Amino acid sequence: MLSGMKGYWYRFAALLLLLIAAWLLWSGIYTPLLLGLGALSCVLCLYLAHRIGFFVELFSARAILRLPRYWAWLLLEVVKSSLDVARIILNRKLPISPTVIEFDAAPDEPVGQVVLGNSITLSPGTVTLDVHNGRLRVHCLTREVADALLSGEFNRRAAELMKD
Amino acid sequence: MQSAVDVLSWILLAAGGAFVFVGGLGALRLPDFYTRMHAASLTDGMGTILILVGIMLQAGWSLAAIKLIAILVCLLLTSPTASYALANAALLSGVEPGNSRAGKAEN
């Protein structure tokens, strides 16, 4: 976990790179005028980001490198649970057993908890209702999904993603 | 080679269309608000991924494909956030999260 001034400049550079990349990839027109306007826009956005305190949130730099693997795992999870939920919806009897569960998030940092919460919502069958003080409240479509979630695979993966 | 990519992208698009439709059906069939959210997340997650990746394969390596990736990333960031905001708004206004037959499983 980077912190202090060094971390600040690190995140500053990361956002600048992302903005420049976004502009170049969106624009597709590389005349001097538009490139100049693009540079101006990136600087403007960066200044605005500074004013709104964009660089306050902490995240580990190495987490970005681990992101592809996490996404691959999450994609698999989304596919599996999507098939399950589709089967439930198409089932004539609608075999649901809605359950609300609460558990502690393994990642300590806010960003890690956000990743965890949004990943849970993204995979069908589970919706994050509330994240408060490191505790998640999740609505599950069936009891089996709830049990699977409580077994902590999501939690472990998210914590692994965020660890230093 | 091209035809293999074509076939794959058609399969993805068809599957995406199917998931989107099933999600829409679920939003109608499921009994209460919180369970309907699951149907919505079915279309928002799986349907979106399949359809956008399917189009991406058709677009090939071009700026359009990159714009599609941007759209996909934005949607995958914003749609769970919107779901959270919605679920939380309902929770705040005292809509009880359901006929929880199992009760609360405390961890």
Added chain:
Amino acid sequence: MVILFAVFLLTLLALTAVAIVRTENLFVAVMLTGIFSLLMAANFFVLDAADVALTEAAVGAGISTVLFLGALALTAEHERSVVSGRWLSMGIVVVTTLILIYATFDKPRLGDPRAPVHQHVAPWYLDQTPELIGIPNVVTAVLGSFRGYDTLGEVFVVVTACIGVLFILGVRRGGYSPSPDGDRLTTAGSGLRHHLIPKVVGRLLIPFIVLFGLYVLFHGEYGPGGGFQAGAIIATGIILYALLDGEAQALKAVPRPVLMGMVVGGATLYGAVGVAGIALGGSFLDYSVLADDPVKGQQLGILIIEVGVGLAVCGSLLSIFHAFAARGRH
């Protein structure tokens, strides 16, 4: 097939419109208006009018819901039902509808090349744009140059509307000082800072929303987009910040004098380009004289007025938003 899509979307649109009129719960009406706007944008898009669709998207996706809810916070949630005069208004509506339907029989078919609209100035615009202005997006050429007067007028309409709203709702000096009656109401305006997920994701997206707005602004000559859309998108980005961290914080990040400067400066910039045209020996809003090459001059002029439009629209929308929010707080 285009017709089929358009008819389907229009049917949904009509259903939504009827539902909006029928519901007495204003909150429900706001929600349905969101669907209405999405359908409208999709409809424009299907009919190949990407510029208009983008405008609808920029305004309808975020700002209109936010402003409607801001207004709703100031009033009651249920509409008072009006009983008297129902049949009379019903009759008027039915008669008008029948007249309108009768009038459509004289209308040319959609996309008919012999339609009067395609015989008049439209072919001339299509012909002359590449030659006189040299940009791919004819819509921007028409709005920015050929019909620059109209767009100038529209900008002043937006500015006037902003002034009107500020007069009606009132602006307090130093807007973001905590309200006198205690902390309770201050927390009411403190936004979603206790909600981790919106806070982190929203803050991550704000720079990209603003960048996208600027991209739309500067690429109006090449693709769908331009000043109006850009102003609305950028304003949405800042309103998002206001939702996350509270309106007071947003006012600190983009203070009121800056907003006023954007409104006035944007409109003035547009007018100044016109005056510069006169000064350089052309006529008002004739950009050809702005550079040595008339085509370059046109492009430069359009770019500058788009920036002016964007500034004015963004400033106006944000001022209106803050006026609503401030009113709700007191």
Added chain:
Amino acid sequence: MYLVVSIAILITMALALVRALLGPSVYDRMLAVNMFGTKTVLLLSVIAFLYGRPDFLDLALAYALINFVGVLAVLEFFQSRSIRRAADRVDGG
């Protein structure tokens, strides 16, 4: 194939609209609006390719970026309303 997908999306839009009209609660309607938003993004992307105009993707990107602002506004609205109501209750006695 784009045609089939766009028809599936249109049908889903109609289903979401039914949900929005039926309600019953305001949250169900809000959910329908939300679904409608993502369906619009998908429809726009598909149609952009159906017409062979990939530069029109900007529109879909605009929706993808800013469509969730409305839902956040709803959350903020309910939050401040519940705080205001609690305050009124305290004031009232």
